[in-house]
Amino acid sequence: MHRSPTPDAEAALAAELSVVRPELSAPFAAGLPGARAAVLSRLWRALAHEPMPWIARREPGRDGLTLHLADGRRLSGPHADPYATAAYVTEVRLDGTAYDRPARLMTALAVPNGPDFAAELDHSTASLALSRAGQPGAQPEPVTSREWEQRVVDGHPYHPNCRSRPGFSVAEQIAYGPEHRPVVGLGLASMPSEECLVAGDWPKWLRDGDRVLIPVHPWQAEHVLGAGGVLGPADQEGVPAHPLMSLRTLALPDGPHVKTALSARLTSSVRDISVQSVASSGTVSAFAESMAARTDGLLHVTRTLGAVTANTPDLAAVLREPPEAYVSSEAGERVVPVAALPATGLPRSPSWMAEFTRLALTVGLRLLDLGVALEAHGQNLLVVLSSTDAPLRLVYRDLADIRVSPARLGRHGIGVPELSGRIVTDDEVTLRRKLFGSLVAGALAATAGSAPTLREALATAVRDLPRTEDLAALLDEPLPTKALTLMRLSPRTPGDRWTHLPNPLNSPAP
Structure with a gap:
């Protein structure tokens, strides 16, 4: 395994942890391989699907995927399911040299702005191992939504910086990180x-x-x-x-x-x-x-x-x-952030996933048609569950990044609020990106956990939805999502960068 020099947040965090919380040192060390694989899997997804200018072409094969770099090198790894949440990448090979640590891979790639991003990846890996090390064994069933979201240990399901917290010491991560359950x-x-x-x-x-x-x-x-x-x-x-x-x-x-x-x-x-x-x-x-x-x-x-x-x-x-x-507690209801659904054991069946997908798309597409695009990722979107865990309705929070279309509102005779700035747009691409990128490629994909499961849920759910132009775009076009890694490798480019993922409804299995 290659051991080129790279920022070593793992060693630095381990040294600090031995002083601050020595009882966590052993579980932290034991958790490092899994944390590396989790971050490397997210990074490999980005390399496989985001428009990196230094990747000339991508060549799928029987045994995996090969990326042909612009300088002639080759980077090889497994097939990349863009909707997978499992840590399935334990190493990739750059011109035959194996890398199991995402920061060292990024350093070896030697691309513009790579060193800074390598440091972020290193910090993300170490912090993820810390988050996992601090988890207790058996825990009582959460009662409140905040207790459920504290069960989200691994952070963003698709961002390699899922646990990057630059500027936070070990003591501060433990004192302030929700997964450590502090007051x-x-x-x-x-x-x-x-x-x-x-x-x-x-x-x-x-x-x-x-x-x-x-x-x-x-x-x-x-x-x-x-x-x-x-x-x-x-x-x-x-x-x-x-x-x-x-x-x-x-x-x-x-x-x-x-x-x-x-x-x-x-x-x-x-x-x-x-x-x-x-x-x-x-x-x-x-x-x-x-x-x-x-x-x-x-x-x-x-x-x-x-x-x-x-x-x-x-x-x-x-x-x-x-x-x-x-929520009606008398009726036995509970509200759970969508990002925390896997912690509840849901989805337990394809029918549940399809029912939840139908609910989310019904709400999201109806509001989009009226003129509001929600940023309905797993953190902003919550689902109210019945006493039998059936998805009943949705709760949305944090309105800072929604988009509002005056033209669409006007078509429905709805008064336009006195708003300005980036929240207001009539651009169809922007509106659909906002909803589809957060809800379908984000919340629903992460809940499904794989392309086959997402495909089945979408195929079942869309049968009952009104046939609007927005639904046609969702069914027929590639699925937009933020190019999260490209954005971190382009620090001087303002605003969001986007890529397109294979539409799970009309793409072959990876």
Whole structure:
């Protein structure tokens, strides 16, 4: 096995772990091979399907796939199922040399911006092993949605940076990562009200006379803001909260969810909160709620209760309803983030997967036809399950990245909200990419876990759907998805980059 020099986050994390949590050192070391395979599988998917300028052509064969690089080298590995979530790639070969560590492979490829991405891959692998090492054995059945999403240990199902948390120490990952199930003490930044933009109903408990109290993530306080007298926590421990999948959004006990600004790059994006998103939060929330009402009760949107910014993306917060607001506990219902469905043991059967797919496509396509494209990936989308685990309806949260089409709204006689910026577009490609890339290539694909399972669910579900132009595009065209690795290898190219995956409905099995 090749051992070329590369950033070694695995060794650095192991050294820190031996001091911070020595009891996790052995399970961390034991988990490294599996973490490498998980990240390498995600990376191989990207290399097999994203438009890398340094890959001249791809040649499938009986035993696997060979990538012919522009410089004449060859990279070989197994057939790449674009919808697989299992860690099935344990090594690939570059001109005959085997690589089992994704960071070392990226270093050996020697492509533009590769060294920085190699460091991210190394960190992602080490952090993933840490996340897995910290899992207890037998656990009681989760009750709340936040307990379910803390079961999502491996992060993004298709991004090689699934657990990359640059700037976080081992102690901070354990203290703030949802998969470690900590209680996080939020600080409160006390700011003069005249220096803040407040939208919606900012609660009394987050006000102090003529000053506004803004919830602050402790990592943000230490690494970005600096306490410096700005922070005044409610008590020495701060406001207790439970981190959710996005890490910077937390559930308050018996209360709303709070999205905090976190100026760190997690997977691909820096998780701050723009001033514009705060200013438009109330309008977007009311509009989305009105559109959800047009789905015959199949969709609810968690309302934005209030938002505030000190006129900087680094100091802002959003309060929104918890998804439990749309669940009947008396009827035995529960609400589960779609990303956490595999942790529940679902889907248990092809019929369940088809039923869930039909529900998700019915809602997504209906809203798209009306003029709203949801970013319905497994983190934003939740499903309400009956006492027998039947999928009943959906809950959607975090409206920052939806797209709204004035032209489509107008065709249905729906008033256009006062919105501006990237959220507003009539571009058909953009609208379909937003929904299909997040819902079909994201949430549904990851729940299915493979191309054959996704194909069967889609084929069954689409039989009952209205035959719209959007459905025709979904049935007949390649499936759009974000080119997540290409984006990380193109740091100076703004905006999203896209690729197309084989349509599972009309493509042969990989």
